[in-house]
Amino acid sequence: MSGFELIAVAAAIVAAVAYLLRRVHRLLGKNAAGGCCGRCPVARPPAGR
């Protein structure tokens, strides 16, 4: 594996893990506190706001 490949693959893996951790944090923190996960139309804030 070349240096470029190593960096690209490592960056993709780190970004994916970071993204998933952020999602988990949002689910545990923001949602549990009464916020909105933004996943469904019910929870989505209306347009114009």
Place this chain on the structure above:
Amino acid sequence: MAKTPTLSSSVLRVALVGNPNTGKTTLFNRLTGARQKIGNYPGVTVEKKSGTWECGGRRVELVDLPGAYSLAASSPDERVSFDFLTGHLAGEPAPDAVICVVDASNLVRNLFLASQIADLGLPLVIALNMSDAAEKAGIRVDAQLLSRHLGVPVVRTVATKGEGIDALEKAVNRAVDERACMAQVPWPEAVGRAVSYLRDGLEKEGVRPLADGELRRVVFDRQSAVLERAGIPPGFDPAPLLSASRDILTAAGIQPLSAEALLRYEHIGHLTAGTIEFPEKRKRSWTERIDAVLTHRVWGLVIFVAMMFVVFQSIYTWAGPFMGWIEEAVASVQSLVAPLLDNWPVLQSLVIDGVIGGVGGVVVFLPQILILFFFVSLLEDTGYMARGAFLMDKMFGWCGLNGKSFVPMLSSYACAIPGVLATRTIEDPRARLTTILVSPLMSCSARLPVYVLMIGAFIEPSYGAGVAGFTLFAMHFVGLAVAVPVAWALNKFVLGTRPQPFLLEMPPYRAPRFRDILWRMWERAREFLVRAGTVIVAMTIIIWALVYFPRPESVREKIEASAVAGSPAQTDRRVDAAYIEQSYLARAGRLVQPLFAPAGFDWKITVGVLASFPAREVIIATLGTIYGIGSDVDEESGDLRTTLASDRWTEGPRAGQPVFNVPVALAIMVFFALCLQCGATVAVMAKESNWGWALFAFAYMTLLAWAGAVLTYQVGTRFLAS
């Protein structure tokens, strides 16, 4: 006491209230340009939503509140309305004015809520909505005369067509400027005495001062939440005081718990006298004629089941050609991108097998999602879903729930999150909790791709398209069939829920608006694609890394040095297969696989199942990635269904036999039908109940799914052709 309305502020706050299914959200969407979900059945809006409305030169924050028949506030969604109107919702001042949306066909009953709002002293405008339907039924309301009687502006509106919007703007401005409040009920003197007695008693005990309207709620309602929120000092029991104040009414010949309804309807009768004209001879409406068949206790159920069968058969058969096109498009993208990465084989595998292969495998199921939501929107908008709730009431009654639980469970067929939120319409906390705990058993749209993959690869080739469609239909009933005994057991042994009366207003049948249906289909498609482009991509990258690494040279050398002859391409495939077998994912999968062996799962299915706990669709991306790496990029590779069908056990007692067959496919589908594999749903369940119940639901559904999968596989291997 209610907080003072914020008249001085530059932005007005106007609340939109009314009985359920009177078109509040349609009017809200029309006024604000928002696209909140609407539906022709009660209970679609369960929490307040706000939007900005340019109202005749004034900037208005319009707040759409959940539908309520009264301010008695017995369910969580009704409590939101009452708290907002009285200014007791945290951080929310009371509104400057209220638009009460009433169904022009049921004016008297709808004005009950308006007369309760009048008690709060808020400026009010009455929107006589769905006036066109009322006029069609021969009901004419003299809006001008009614306005004079009520003392507030009355505007004729048809929200779906945008009629009456200009008049509504003027009326709201007038109501705010003139502080137009509706004529209040002339309460008998005894009511005033009971309220004064209660006020004095509460103030003596240090309870915060309450407005007359709130004190009347305490006296009239069987179980009022007003006192709870007023802050009862520790050690003070308000029951004797409340009982004494009600005794004042009883002594005056007024029954406290029925007094409000009697007095208000008498008052409304006076106010509406001469303003409503009914047809001389009432014709049997189309809705009644259709309902005679669709809500018939035998034919109604037969038609319901037949209709659902047609829906799922259509989803299965119509989507076929579209799936083919998407598969071709994904393969084209792969063959276009692959040569660009020829110099970087690891990166090429990540992009082609991991990201494009994994995500492409999920996106292929977009047509089914679109067709499913086409039918769901159609059934919701016509008003048929309310009939479904009516038909299900008897079945739900058996397990201690009632038809009111059907609306949340029905919403869960799209996504369990709005389903769990929709339980807020259920008054009884224990019935609500039971509904929350069983709603995720309903087959949400995220399960659809798993079903279609398994049915397309194993059921259809063995039994034909008819049975394939039936299997898809049956899989959507597995969760419902399990939910009924689970709810019964929860109610009987854990929660002790008592049977609740069920009252549901049947909305008239309406022609669906094609634009709304298209919008809902688009919303779901966007959500599905966003999910594929975010969570699924991230999961796919991690799965790819776990399948691809480690890559010791010794594995290749061992294969190449082996005596087996073959072309270089065949050797490459054997090397890839050997790498996968010793990958980190395979090692982890083999460790856990014995747990799932009784269900017929190999390590690849096992890791697919485990990886799908954050989101169900990940199993497709996982299998797509594992089998993508295992195939040659330049090879004419078939779709995922063909690849799965050709995979064979390489070791153990089943060596040489296909990994996937009909019993395994059914076991996978049953596992996915019963398991709570959605992180977002668990979080929302925790928010609506607590983490204890959310984890309980996760545990019981996982156990149920495992047991269901094992049972299906064991029975299937004895009775079905593999």
